[in-house]
Amino acid sequence: MLKVLSKTEIKKIILEILYSMKISIKDIILFGSRARGDYKKNSDWDILIIVKNKISIYKKREIAQNIRKKMADFFIDADIIVKNQKEINYYKNFFGSVVREALKEGISLWSIIK
Secondary structure (H helix, E strand, O other), X not given: OOOOOOHHHHHHHHHHHHHHOOOOEEEEEEEOHHXXXXXXXXXXXXXXXXXXXXXXXXXXXXXXXXXHHHHHOXXXXXXXXXXXXXXXHHHOOOOOOHHHHHHHHOEEOOOOOO
């Protein structure tokens, strides 16, 4: 039987990858149906990772790809967005932006355990 992972276990997976890549983070935000509580069994996990430092688009893609691969090992579909604080401050003011919605409805996984 397939094990269902908790938010804490999802956070641990993400942190393992970020630490192995030496990425400093400010927050991990779960948003979308999983945060609202109206998800279905096969709903994906929408995650916004806020990094402390500016990193290249290539590094952001690598982070997202590594997390998606690891979560796929548990048959979990995930959409991963990686932004720094400057980008968050910019996009949070745009109506309809994913960042704005994530900040509005999201749950900080960072505060679950430290």
